[in-house]
Amino acid sequence: MDRAAEIQEMVDRESRAYETYDAALMLTLFHPDMVWVWPPHSRAYDPMEWVLRMGRFDQERWRAYLQKFFDEYEIVHNTRITKKIFVSPEGDGGFAVVDIDSYWRKRDGSGDLPNKGRACKIYTLMPDGWKMLHQPGTMQYPVGT
Numbered sequence: 003m004d005r006a007a008e009i010q011e012m013v014d015r016e017s018r019a020y021e022t023y024d025a026a027l028m029l030t031l032f033h034p035d036m037v038w039v040w041p042p043h044s045r046a047y048d049p050m051e052w053v054l055r056m057g058r059f060d061q062e063r064w065r066a067y068l069q070k071f072f073d074e075y076e077i078v079h080n081t082r083i084t085k086k087i088f089v090s091p092e093g094d095g096g097f098a099v100v101d102i103d104s105y106w107r108k109r110d111g112s113g114d115l116p117n118k119g120r121a122c123k124i125y126t127l128m129p130d131g132w133k134m135l136h137q138p139g140t141m142q143y144p145v146g147t
Contacts, residue, residue, distance in 0.1 A: 003093075005089040005127075006089055008131075008132055009087050009089065009096050009097075009132060010084060010087060012031060012125060013084055013098050013100055015027065015030070016028065016031055016134075017082050019031070020080055020104065023077075025068040025069045025072060026065070029061055029065055029068070031133065032134055033128070033133035033134060033135045034059050035059065035135070036059045036134060036135055037057060037058050038054075038055040038056040038137070039052045039053070039054055039055065039139075040053055040055040040138070040139035041053075041138065041139045044118065044140060044141050044142040045142055046141065047141065052138070052139075073109075075106040075109060076106065076107055077105070078107050079104065079105050080103075080104040080105075081103040081104070082100050082101070082102050082103075082104075083100065083101045084098055084099070084100050085101055086098070087099075093127070094126065094127040095124075095125065095126050095127065096124075096125050097122055097124045097125065098122070098123045099120060099121070099122055099123075100121050100122075100123060101119075102118065102119060102120070102121055102140050103117075103118045104116075104117045118140065118142065119142040119143070120141060120142070120143055121137055121139070121140045121141075122137065124137060
């Protein structure tokens with residue numbers, strides 16, 4: 003099996019879920035133990051600044067959160083470029099480095115939500131396939147790092 007291709011499919015599925023406003027598709031990505039921490043801005047490299055966006059994965063709570071987001075925002079553009087995929091020698095863990103440039107607009111016109119930077123999406127192989135175990139929010143890293 004091409005484990006890197008399987009991880010790329012996870013990245014692509016996440017993008018599809020955003021572009022089609024499909025909360026159910028998005029939920030297929032998450033490991034049951036995932037906790038989503040997020041930097042408050044794209045240059046918050048110090049985890050002391052980070053916030054807990056959502057506690058431990060709970061399908062109904064996360065579905066409601068995602069659906070509310072999809073109901074309130076429309077995607078203007080969503081470009082994602084996978085820069086690197088690394089799979090453990092055992093083939094049971096991996097990560098993808100993805101450059102993201104997505105832009106959301108509030109459907110009522112009251113605000114925009116840009117999301118531009120680099121994300122590291124961490125995956126683990128479960129009996130039913132790959133699941134995202136963790137992803138700190140998108141950050142803009144200094145040039146040369």
